[in-house]
Amino acid sequence: MDRRTLDRLASIVGEAGIVADRMRRLAYESDGLTLEREMPELVLLPRDTDETARCMRVLHEAGIPVVPRGAGTGLSGGATPVPGGVTIGTARMRDxxxxxxxxxxxxxxxxxxxxxxxxxxxxxxxxxxxxxxxxxxxxxxxxxxxxxxxxxxxxxxxxxxxxxxxxxxxxxxxxxxxxxxxxxxxxxxxxxxxxxxxxxxxxxxxxxxxxxxMPAATQTLLAIFPSLDAACESVTDIIAARLEPSAIEILDKLTIQAVEASVFAAGYPTDAEAVLLLDIEGGELEVETTVKGIEPILARHGRLELRSARDAEERERLWAGRKGAFGAMGRIAPDLYVADVVVPRTRLREIVRLATDECTKRGLKMSNVFHAGDGNLHPNISYDRRDPDEVERVLAAGRAIMQACVDVGGSLTGEHGVGLEKQEQMKLLFSPADLAAMDLARVALDPDRRMNPGKMLPLRACMETRTRPIPGGMRAEEARP
Amino acid sequence: MTESGSALAETLARDGIEVSHEGAYPIAAPASEAEVVAIVERAARDGLKVLPIGLGTKLDFCRPEAAEGACDLALSMRKLRDVVAYEPGDGTLTARAGARMGELARTVLAGGHRLTPDVPHPDEATLGGVLGASQSGPDRTRFGPVRHHVLGVRVVRSDGTIAKSGGRLVKNVTGFDLHRLYCGSRGTLCVVLEASLRLFAEPEREAALTATYPAARPALEAAEAVRALPIAPLAVTLEGVDEDFRLHVFLAGHSEQVRWEADEVERVLGDAERRDDEGARCHRALVRDLGRRNGRWPAFRMVCLPSQLPSAIDSTRDFAGARGLQPRFLAQPFAGIVDVFLPGDAATEPESFVALASELRDLLAPAEVRLDPLAVPAAVHRALARTNDEGPAARWMTRLRESFDPAGTFASPLFPCRA
Structure with a gap:
C-alpha cells in the first residue's frame, strides 16, 4: 500500500481506528475457521457510516480489496483476510x-x-x-x-x-x-x-x-435418551405431528461430557447417550397443549427421563450448556471443525449415523450438537491443526458429510455461510448456470469484485479470483504514518 | 398489439404453443418448461419484450403499455400447475408457477398443513403471480410476508438458461438469496418455473371477532390494544369507508388457547361479534377477498410505520374528500399497510388523477408514508415511477436489472425504475 493511501486512511479514522502493527494484525488473520489464515495488509476500525464510506472511497480509488469483519466468530472463513487486502472491522461501531x-x-x-x-x-x-x-x-x-x-x-x-x-x-x-x-x-x-x-x-x-x-409462557424440557437414534427419531415425529416448539436441540454423549466437565456445566446426565433440549413458547394454554403432544412421542422413543426446568434460573443453565458446547469442546482437542450441514428433517438419523461412520473410519473424534428441529446438523470434529495428516482427514470427512447431505436433498450450510470452507463444494449443489446467476448479482453490485473477493463463489466457475498482493507495494508497517 | 408480437405469436402457434388474443397483446401459454425456454430464447434473439404472468389478475400492478411497444407478448404460466413435491414429514411444498394458490392450500390441508400467504381469491391467483407481486394476505400478521417463506426457486433467465436458487429446506444459507430478490420483482428479472414454500400447522380451532367503529382512529386504537395482549393473532384487518369502519381479529391455534384469546380480545374490543370455527373461517375468507373488490385491486397502497397509520388514513380521507372522492380503506394495522380503493370513475380523467396521486404522495411523504400505485392508469404509474438517477438504491436496482436482463427482454418499463 502506498504511503499516500495509508495517510489518507489514517486521517479519516485516526490513531484509534487503524491497526498497522504486525503483532496487532495477527489477531485478524483468521475468524473461527482457524484452518484458513492470511495476514491483512491493514485493519481499519471506522467509528461510523461516514468514516466507513470515506475509507471505502479511498480504497476504491486505490483498487484495494476489502474484507468486512464483525467479531470474527464466523466459522466458515468469511472474514479471512485476502492477500493485499484491507480488513474493515466494526468493533468501534457499537451504539x-x-x-x-x-x-x-x-x-x-x-x-x-x-x-x-x-x-x-x-x-x-x-x-x-x-x-x-x-x-x-x-x-x-x-x-x-x-x-x-x-x-x-x-x-x-x-x-x-x-x-x-x-x-x-x-x-x-x-x-x-x-x-x-x-x-x-x-x-x-x-x-x-x-x-x-x-x-x-x-x-x-x-x-x-x-x-x-417476549412470549407469555416458556417451558424448557430436557429429555434423556439411551441412544442418539432415538433422540433423532423423536424429533422427526415431533415435526411430522406439526407440533411447534421454539427450539429443538440434540447433544450427544461426547458433547454432554465435555459440557459437564466445563464451566458451562448444566446438569446434563453424563451417562446419557443423547439429550433433547426443547423450548416451548407461547400462550400458557398453548404451551401446556404442545407439551402434552410432545410427551407421548418422547415416551414412545424410549426416553429415560424427562425434566422440566422449574424456574428461569434452571432454564438459563440448561441453555448455557447448549450454547457453551462449542467452547467446551476445547477440552477434547485444541481445535474444532464445526460442520454446518442441513438435511430434510425426515433424514436426520440417517445422516447423523453416516457422519459418525465417516469420522470413525478416519480415526477422528466427532461429537454432535445440533438444531434438530431445522435439520441443521453440526458434526464437530476435534483435532490438532499441528498434525497435517489429521487436518487432511478432517477436511476429507467434512467433504464426505457435505456430499452425503447433498445426495439426500440437503445443503452445505444452514447458518455459518459458505466462506472459504465450502466454496468448492458449491459445485456439488449448484450447476454452472445456478452459479452464473449468483454472479450476475455479484458483478452488478461490485463490478470490480473487491468486496471480500475469493469467497463463496467457486473460483473458476464464476471468474471469482483470489487476490494477490499488489506488486511493488509496501507492507503497512513499513509505511506507517 | 405490436407487429413483432403478432409475428412471434404466429410462429409460436405454428410450433404448437397455445396463443390467445384476449387483450392488448398476445398471450402464450406454454405447456412445458422447454416451451417456456423456447419463448424466452426466441424473444431475446428477436429483441422482443415478454411479460411473464400467471392468470393476469395483477397486471394493474405494473401495466406495460403495449401501444408504446413496451410489451410484445405475455407469457402465461397458467398451464404449468402441478405440485412437484409435498413433503408432509418435512413441512414443505414445491409447485410449478402456474399452480393456483387455492388448490395448493387444499392439497396441504389434507396433510394437516396451512399455506401462507392466504391471498384474495386464491383460485384465481397463481403461485408465480403471488411471488412476482410479493403479494400477502391478512395472515401476514402472524406469518410475515411471503418472501420469508420462499425456500427456493427454479427460474428461466433472460438468456433462456434455467437456474435455481435456495432449495427445499426450511433452513439454508448456501449462496446468495436470489429467490428473495426475485420475490416482488414483478417478472423483471426472470420467469419463475417453480418455487418451494415452508408450511405451517393447520390450527385446531379458529375464532373471529368483529367490532364496528365510526372512524378509523378509534378502530386503530382498539387494534393497538389487541396488539398489547400476550397473543399472536392470525390476522388483524381494518376495513371501512367514511364513518363506518370494522376491525376484524382472527385467532387460530390450540382449542383452549384460542378460546382464552377470544375472551381476551372480546374484553378489549367490547361490543364485538364473535364467530367460531367454520363461521370464523368463512368470515376470514370474506374479509380476505376484500383485497380485490368487484374484480378491482386498490388504487394505491400506503406503507408506513404502524404508529403512522391513523394520520395516514385521516390525511388521505380528508385529501380525497376535499376533491369529492370517498376512499375505502383496507388495512393491516400491525404491518403498517393500507390499501386505498377509489370510486370506479375516479380514473376517467387521467390528467387529474395524476395530479391527485402526485399531490397525495407529497402530502404523505413528510410523515414517511410511502404511496405505491397499484390499479391506476399507466399515466399515474409513469408519474410516480422513480428514475434510475434518484440515488444509490435506484442505481443498485437498475444495475441488477441490467445484469439479469441486459437485452431488456422482460417487459415492465416502470418497475423498479423508469427505463
Missing part, C-alpha cells in the same frame, strides 16, 4: 441508536453484540429473536452478512426475517440508506438480497431490526 418500542424495531450500529440488543430492549418486553450460540460475542453486522441462525430460529426464523432496514456502504463508497423500517421494500428486496451475502456486496454499518414480544 444502539434507537429503540422504538411502539413500532417494535431498533436501529443499531453493525458492531453491536447480538445479546446486547435484547438487553437494550428487555425493559419494553421485547427481544431480538435470532440467537446464535456465539451471541455473547458475535455482532449483528456479522449476523446479517452470514444470515445467522441459532436454536430459536426454529420458531422465529433466521436473521433475514428480522432485518427491516440497512445502511450499506457500497464498494465505491456510496451510502445506501435503506434504514427506514417499513413492511415491504420499495422496488427490489435489496435488504433480503444483501442479508447472507457474506460481505460481497458492501458493508452494512447500521441495521434496523425487528423486535419480538
Amino acid at each position: 444502539v441508536l434507537e429503540v422504538n418500542a411502539s413500532d417494535r424495531y431498533a436501529i443499531v450500529q453493525a458492531g453491536v453484540v447480538n445479546i446486547a440488543i435484547s438487553r437494550a430492549c428487555a425493559k419494553h418486553g421485547l427481544f431480538y429473536a435470532p440467537d446464535p450460540s456465539s451471541q455473547k460475542a458475535c455482532t449483528i453486522g456479522g449476523n446479517v452478512a452470514e444470515n445467522a441462525g441459532g436454536p430459536h430460529c426454529f420458531r422465529y426464523g433466521s436473521t433475514t426475517r428480522h432485518v427491516l432496514g440497512l445502511v450499506i456502504v457500497t464498494a465505491e463508497g456510496e451510502v445506501l440508506d435503506l434504514s427506514h423500517p417499513v413492511a415491504d421494500p420499495d422496488g427490489y428486496d435489496l435488504i433480503g438480497l444483501f442479508t447472507g451475502s457474506e460481505g460481497m456486496f458492501g458493508l452494512a454499518t447500521e441495521i434496523t431490526i425487528q423486535l419480538t414480544p
Whole structure:
C-alpha cells in the first residue's frame, strides 16, 4: 500500500481506528475457521457510516480489496483476510441508536453484540429473536452478512426475517440508506438480497431490526435418551405431528461430557447417550397443549427421563450448556471443525449415523450438537491443526458429510455461510448456470469484485479470483504514518 | 398489439404453443418448461419484450403499455400447475408457477398443513403471480410476508438458461438469496418455473371477532390494544369507508388457547361479534377477498410505520374528500399497510388523477408514508415511477436489472425504475 493511501486512511479514522502493527494484525488473520489464515495488509476500525464510506472511497480509488469483519466468530472463513487486502472491522461501531418500542424495531450500529440488543430492549418486553450460540460475542453486522441462525430460529426464523432496514456502504463508497423500517421494500428486496451475502456486496454499518414480544409462557424440557437414534427419531415425529416448539436441540454423549466437565456445566446426565433440549413458547394454554403432544412421542422413543426446568434460573443453565458446547469442546482437542450441514428433517438419523461412520473410519473424534428441529446438523470434529495428516482427514470427512447431505436433498450450510470452507463444494449443489446467476448479482453490485473477493463463489466457475498482493507495494508497517 | 408480437405469436402457434388474443397483446401459454425456454430464447434473439404472468389478475400492478411497444407478448404460466413435491414429514411444498394458490392450500390441508400467504381469491391467483407481486394476505400478521417463506426457486433467465436458487429446506444459507430478490420483482428479472414454500400447522380451532367503529382512529386504537395482549393473532384487518369502519381479529391455534384469546380480545374490543370455527373461517375468507373488490385491486397502497397509520388514513380521507372522492380503506394495522380503493370513475380523467396521486404522495411523504400505485392508469404509474438517477438504491436496482436482463427482454418499463 502506498504511503499516500495509508495517510489518507489514517486521517479519516485516526490513531484509534487503524491497526498497522504486525503483532496487532495477527489477531485478524483468521475468524473461527482457524484452518484458513492470511495476514491483512491493514485493519481499519471506522467509528461510523461516514468514516466507513470515506475509507471505502479511498480504497476504491486505490483498487484495494476489502474484507468486512464483525467479531470474527464466523466459522466458515468469511472474514479471512485476502492477500493485499484491507480488513474493515466494526468493533468501534457499537451504539444502539434507537429503540422504538411502539413500532417494535431498533436501529443499531453493525458492531453491536447480538445479546446486547435484547438487553437494550428487555425493559419494553421485547427481544431480538435470532440467537446464535456465539451471541455473547458475535455482532449483528456479522449476523446479517452470514444470515445467522441459532436454536430459536426454529420458531422465529433466521436473521433475514428480522432485518427491516440497512445502511450499506457500497464498494465505491456510496451510502445506501435503506434504514427506514417499513413492511415491504420499495422496488427490489435489496435488504433480503444483501442479508447472507457474506460481505460481497458492501458493508452494512447500521441495521434496523425487528423486535419480538417476549412470549407469555416458556417451558424448557430436557429429555434423556439411551441412544442418539432415538433422540433423532423423536424429533422427526415431533415435526411430522406439526407440533411447534421454539427450539429443538440434540447433544450427544461426547458433547454432554465435555459440557459437564466445563464451566458451562448444566446438569446434563453424563451417562446419557443423547439429550433433547426443547423450548416451548407461547400462550400458557398453548404451551401446556404442545407439551402434552410432545410427551407421548418422547415416551414412545424410549426416553429415560424427562425434566422440566422449574424456574428461569434452571432454564438459563440448561441453555448455557447448549450454547457453551462449542467452547467446551476445547477440552477434547485444541481445535474444532464445526460442520454446518442441513438435511430434510425426515433424514436426520440417517445422516447423523453416516457422519459418525465417516469420522470413525478416519480415526477422528466427532461429537454432535445440533438444531434438530431445522435439520441443521453440526458434526464437530476435534483435532490438532499441528498434525497435517489429521487436518487432511478432517477436511476429507467434512467433504464426505457435505456430499452425503447433498445426495439426500440437503445443503452445505444452514447458518455459518459458505466462506472459504465450502466454496468448492458449491459445485456439488449448484450447476454452472445456478452459479452464473449468483454472479450476475455479484458483478452488478461490485463490478470490480473487491468486496471480500475469493469467497463463496467457486473460483473458476464464476471468474471469482483470489487476490494477490499488489506488486511493488509496501507492507503497512513499513509505511506507517 | 405490436407487429413483432403478432409475428412471434404466429410462429409460436405454428410450433404448437397455445396463443390467445384476449387483450392488448398476445398471450402464450406454454405447456412445458422447454416451451417456456423456447419463448424466452426466441424473444431475446428477436429483441422482443415478454411479460411473464400467471392468470393476469395483477397486471394493474405494473401495466406495460403495449401501444408504446413496451410489451410484445405475455407469457402465461397458467398451464404449468402441478405440485412437484409435498413433503408432509418435512413441512414443505414445491409447485410449478402456474399452480393456483387455492388448490395448493387444499392439497396441504389434507396433510394437516396451512399455506401462507392466504391471498384474495386464491383460485384465481397463481403461485408465480403471488411471488412476482410479493403479494400477502391478512395472515401476514402472524406469518410475515411471503418472501420469508420462499425456500427456493427454479427460474428461466433472460438468456433462456434455467437456474435455481435456495432449495427445499426450511433452513439454508448456501449462496446468495436470489429467490428473495426475485420475490416482488414483478417478472423483471426472470420467469419463475417453480418455487418451494415452508408450511405451517393447520390450527385446531379458529375464532373471529368483529367490532364496528365510526372512524378509523378509534378502530386503530382498539387494534393497538389487541396488539398489547400476550397473543399472536392470525390476522388483524381494518376495513371501512367514511364513518363506518370494522376491525376484524382472527385467532387460530390450540382449542383452549384460542378460546382464552377470544375472551381476551372480546374484553378489549367490547361490543364485538364473535364467530367460531367454520363461521370464523368463512368470515376470514370474506374479509380476505376484500383485497380485490368487484374484480378491482386498490388504487394505491400506503406503507408506513404502524404508529403512522391513523394520520395516514385521516390525511388521505380528508385529501380525497376535499376533491369529492370517498376512499375505502383496507388495512393491516400491525404491518403498517393500507390499501386505498377509489370510486370506479375516479380514473376517467387521467390528467387529474395524476395530479391527485402526485399531490397525495407529497402530502404523505413528510410523515414517511410511502404511496405505491397499484390499479391506476399507466399515466399515474409513469408519474410516480422513480428514475434510475434518484440515488444509490435506484442505481443498485437498475444495475441488477441490467445484469439479469441486459437485452431488456422482460417487459415492465416502470418497475423498479423508469427505463
